[in-house]
Amino acid sequence: MKIGVIGGGQLGRMLALAGTPLGMNFAFLDPAPDACAAALGEHLRADYSDPDHLRQLADEVDLVTFEFESVPAETVAFLSQFVPVYPCAESLRIARDRWFEKSLFKDLGIPTPAFANVLDQADLDHAVIEIGLPAVLKTRTLGYDGKGQKVLRKPEDVVGAFAELGSVPCILEGFVPFSGEVSLVAVRGRDGETRFYPLVHNTHVNGILNLSVASSNHPLQALAEDYVGRVLKQLDYVGVLAFEFFEVDGGLKANEIAPRVHNSGHWTIEGAECSQFENHLRAVAGLPLGSTAKVGESAMLNFIGSVPPVDKVVAIDDCHLHHYGKAFKAGRKVGHATLRSKDLATLQARIKDVEALIEG
Amino acid sequence: MKIGVIGGGQLGRMLALAGTPLGMNFAFLDPAPDACAAALGEHLRADYSDPDHLRQLADEVDLVTFEFESVPAETVAFLSQFVPVYPCAESLRIARDRWFEKSLFKDLGIPTPAFANVLDQADLDHAVIEIGLPAVLKTRTLGYDGKGQKVLRKPEDVVGAFAELGSVPCILEGFVPFSGEVSLVAVRGRDGETRFYPLVHNTHVNGILNLSVASSNHPLQALAEDYVGRVLKQLDYVGVLAFEFFEVDGGLKANEIAPRVHNSGHWTIEGAECSQFENHLRAVAGLPLGSTAKVGESAMLNFIGSVPPVDKVVAIDDCHLHHYGKAFKAGRKVGHATLRSKDLATLQARIKDVEALIEG
Known part of the structure; x- marks a missing residue:
């Protein structure tokens, strides 16, 4: 089975590493000459809306999936004429636009911070009166890693905040005094079967995910599964979806969804029976889903800007390096370490070991 | 770091799957147009003794390693002029020739079945008198999976047995009434650090490895480590080496060594903290070695001739598919399943599940 992936970054690379042992081949559509997934499959180097290359991709592969959500709607519509596309166009339409996303949460009864659609400065002024300050102005599309947002x-x-974010459609969100950020990575098969990984505690630095720690018997697991399940069912979703929440007053408020494998699920490569990457491929390929159970206690630390010396990373017990083969650049995710330890105390010690390397 | 691999079969493929997350790139020299490792790296399609392509490989990579031992000595000597080669030429010289191999065991005081060098039929007749029947005549080189041998x-x-095996140099080995076959996979770093995986019980069918089960606290572990350690030290070996033994009367008799990652170590992909593939790459690259400890109870079943339907394989709990992406052909190793279970009873049940698929 040949899988077409829109995007050829580290997520595509890790999909190929998981899918090759299942007998799958890969083709990546990515305009970047140095797309790091290209080492593991065919690289169609073209713009995401280039019809000739989209057609070529559709002709070559059995199905198409995505490693990022900001794919133009026309790209998805075009591909869908020729080849199965998972997750579906509607899932991508919702997930790439914060207004549609939050509106869906509201429609499904999932708590989320107060929000308002902001199409000009007047909308913003009005929304600030309604929601109050502090609040966060975010572009509706194309935001990631803390980009495309401004705290008010x-x-x-x-004053002038709408223009500062480029005078593009935005939403204003009420600022939530959260005690923590958690995410739930879920996978849903073509037949509707759904599985959930354990809730993950996430820590961000400068808006970029820094540390994810998988939980055991988290008291909010069942609630999170209920919320995420509603979205998956509503969208008739197929594949892996990550759902980020704020922990507020012992409950959850929905932040955002990512219709793809997600950074907060990278720990599953070694830390779960079946990784998010393999489970995404199983789901889109119509295969039975794999176990989402943890193997030991697990965490993930991102390497941002550079990967510490490889000999030092692999010298840490319980540590598994995932180097993305990308050029080092400030603020860029270029690798991660998965830690898998026998108990939480050991895991916490190993996290400190990796952190010391990153800081060193 | 770019690694050159002589051979582009499934062992090369699994080396690349293990090395890519370490930030390594791969080039495979293999004359086969459909070399299955080629999906994961550059494919230099040329004969193993083609000097132009060997030179190209040496120029492109940081070091060269091997996925099979029957590499011509001249190939190794040629490459060694330009680039580090691990394991060393002497290790390959010994391991690819049963006469040198057995002689080394004898020199190092490692018990091995009685053996004699057979260069013609007269040698064979003489050796039969000395060693007795039953005995096994084996070609000194190029034998694998039960090929190149005849039980007498x-x-x-x-009568005529020497000619039957092609009138090539052979050894005659005394037939050993063994109660089981075990192998020890070891890894030795450039600095001499050595680690051993748990002993593995192997079952062969028609001379081809069928099932490997990793042991816990095997009573012969320390003895096996002693024997294997002698060979590693003598050869100043770098990389993974597999050592096959017969279990005889509660002791071990050396059968053969493979100077490479080995089929009986495939279970380590999921079943050990650090797989034999990653540890081989760590060793040859001069990185610290990884833990050889087991994760749960683990076994490996080969898929020979064909891989059962993927949906059925992945539906088995605790089962991890490794499809080699090779054309199916009778007698050919085309994939394997790793099982990793929480206890031995569960593992035994899962082995039966996979066996039922293979037979079905």
Whole structure:
């Protein structure tokens, strides 16, 4: 079976590493000459809306999937004429636009911070009155890793904020005094079977995910599964979906969804019986889903900007390096380490070992 | 770091799957147009003794390693002029020739079945008198999976046996009434650090490995480590080496060594903290070695001739498919399943599940 992937970054690379042992081959559509997934499959180097290359991809592969959600709607529609596409166009339409996304949460009764659609400065002024300050102005599309957003704390911050974010459609979100951020990675098969990984505690630094720690028997697991299950069912979703929540007053408020394998699920490569990458491929290929159970206690630390010396990373017990083969650049995710330890105390010690390398 | 691999079969493929997350790139020299490792790296399609392509490989890579031992000595000597080669030429010289191999065991005080060098039929006749029947006549080089050998039970079997095996240099081995076959996979770093995986019980069918089960606290572990350690030290070996033994009267008799990652170590992909593939790459690259400890109870079943339907394989709990992406052909190793279970009873049940698929 040949899988077409829109995007050829590290997520595509890890999909190929998981799918090759299942007998799958891969083709990646990515305009970047140095797309790091290209080492593991065919690289169609073209723009995401290039019809000739999209057609070529559709002709070559058995199905198409995505490693990022900001794919133009026309790309998805075009591909869908010729080849099965998972997750479906509607899932991508919702997930790539914060307004559609939050509106879906609201429609499904999933708690989420107060929000308002902001199409111009007047909308923003009005929304600030309604929602209050502090609040966060976010572009509806194309935001990631803290990009495309601005925290508004004082009335002066509101002035000209819409223009500052590029005068593109935005939403204003009420600022939530959260005690923590958690994510739930879920997978749903073509037949509707759904499985959930354990909730993961996430820590961000400068808006970029830094550390994810998989939980055991988290008291909010069942609630999170209920919320995520509603979205998966509503979208008739196929594949892996990650759902980020704020922990607020012992409950959850929905932040956002990613219709793809997700950074907060990278620990599953060694830390779960079947990784998010393999499970995504199983789902889109119509195969039975794999176990989402943990193997030991597990965490993931991102390497941002550079990967520490490989000999030092692999010298740490319980540590598994995942180097993305990308050029080092400030703020860029270039690798991660999965830790898999026998108990939490050991895991916490190993996390410190890796952190010391990153800081060193 | 770019690694050159002589051979582009499934062992090369699994080396690349293990090395890519370490940030390594791969080039495979293999004359076969459909070499299955080629999906994961550059494919230099040329004969193993083609000097132009060997030179190209040496120029492109940081070091060269092997996925099979029957590499011409001149190939190794040629490459060694330009690039580090691991394991060393002497290790390959010994391991690819049963006469040198057995002689080394004898020199190092490692028990091995009685053996004699057989360069013509007269040698064979003489050796049969000395060693007795039953005995096994084996070609000194190029034998694998039961090929290149003939069991001699009666005096009539001896007549013309040397010609039957092609009139090439052979050894005669005394037949050993063994109670089981075990192998020890070891890894030795450039600095001499050595680690051993748990002993593995192997079952062969028609001379081809069928099932490997990793042991826990095997009473012969320390003895096997002693024997294997002697060979590793003598050869100043770098990389993974597999050592096959017969279990005889509660002791071990050396059968053969393979100077490479080995089929009886495939279970380590999921079943050990660090797989034999990653540890081989760590060793040859001069990185610290990884833990050889087991994760749960583990076994490996080969798929020979064909891989059962993928949906049925992955539906088995605890089962991890490794499809080699090779054309199916009778007698050919085309994939394997690793089982990793929480206890031995569960593992035994899962082995039966996979066996039922293979037979079905």
